[in-house]
Amino acid sequence: MIDGHIHADTRPYEDFEKMAISGINAAISCAHDPLKMSTSAVIFDHFDRLVNNDRERAAKNGLTLYFALGIHPRSISSDFEKVLHKLPKILKNERVVAIGEIGLETTSPKEIDVFIQQLRIADDLKAKVIVHTPRTNKKEVTEITKNILLENIEPKRVLIDHVDFTIVDSLIDEQFTLGLTVQPLKMSPKDAFILLNDYGLEKFVLNSDMSSSPSDPLSVPKTVHELRMNGFDEKDIQLVSETNAAKFFNIS
Template sequence: MIDTHIHSDTRGLEDLELMAMCLDGVITLAHDPYEMKSLEVWESHVEKLLKSEVDRANKVGLNLFICVGVHPRAIPPDLDEAILKIKEYITHNKVVGIGEIGLEKATKEEKNAFIKQLTLAEELNLPVVIHTPRRNKEEITKEILEEISTLNLKNKDIVIEHCNKQTTKMVIDEELYVGLTVQPGKLTPQEAVEIIKEYKDFSNKILLNSDSSSNASDVLAVPRTVLKMKLSNIDREVIYKVSHKNAVDLFGLTIF
């Protein structure tokens, strides 16, 4: 099993060890741990993922992968410099994509950062992970999908995160990847199971994650949801795709 979206720097070592006991791998992403008053603050955040978090994961045997990027709630003043730094960071052997990027309130500043990073992902031919907010989710997801459509990207390795029942259909219709986040305030394991059952014919486009962070989270959300799927008699191949295979294929993960 793979948890495709966590923020390992917000969790204690015991949580990382628990994940290592249950999961074949996790992907940690850039987020908004600080107010990004300068480029240096953002750099420190990303570089902590690349060094300290890899070291912590190794200590407990957790297979950790990383996405780097500028979160919409954490845009530094020198965005263009940050874009250049991303080009450097992706050479790290644990970096597998760009993210999480996206829109929170769909401001002009957010859209500028979003478009520049989508363009960068296209240039580098990397998967990209896109945040959608808790508030106005349907409306802002529509704006995200419109921006993607306008750019006419060849790269379709795009995950729209934190989908609910309404936005899942929108994302499936655009032939992009659906990220189902099992976390208090987002989806329960059973709600995720119901979405997977409804869209089982598109199971090759669905990923599971816990978004384990400083918010209330369940680091065992993915295995808990897999268990619910088994109890709901979902086909084993579907379970394997949404909990493991799709992540490995999309991000090119090396599982040991």
């Protein structure tokens, strides 16, 4: 199994062991806002911690980490241009598989500008992106996000995350990959089963988005169990729990 979106820097060492024991062999750890990202130096230190310290912590428990690095909409520093300048070099690291998580939180002009600039970098480099959708005004913000994406990057290189029942209809007919976040305050395994039963599994990737918020490192295997108990075929279960993520991120 692959957990398609976590925040490894917020989790204890033991969580990686739990994930590996449960059958998760890889995860994508995304850049975010673990503290006040006041300057580019803080953001670069955050990247360094993920790629070095957290990769090692996970590896000691048998879990392979890959990374999505970029400027989260809640992490826009006063000198964000320095981060944008270095992003192409950062993406050369073989463990960095996407720019992310990026997107919009409030749709402020600054957020939109930073989002578009990162999409243009991704488009130039033919890189993948993981796109955040917020809890607040989710439907309205997602619609703006979708329009920006369609204007600036090939949809097949975009994973839109934290998809739920309020926004899935507006995204399902596009070529995006869609992330289902199974987390106590977002979606239960039962909710994920209902959504996948209604919309199919071909476009979806499961993740826990485990962070400092209420989280469950076993969200993906618990959702797999829910699907299995409701009669889903094993090949279909593998699609949403591993194959789709491996294909999108080009990882084994």
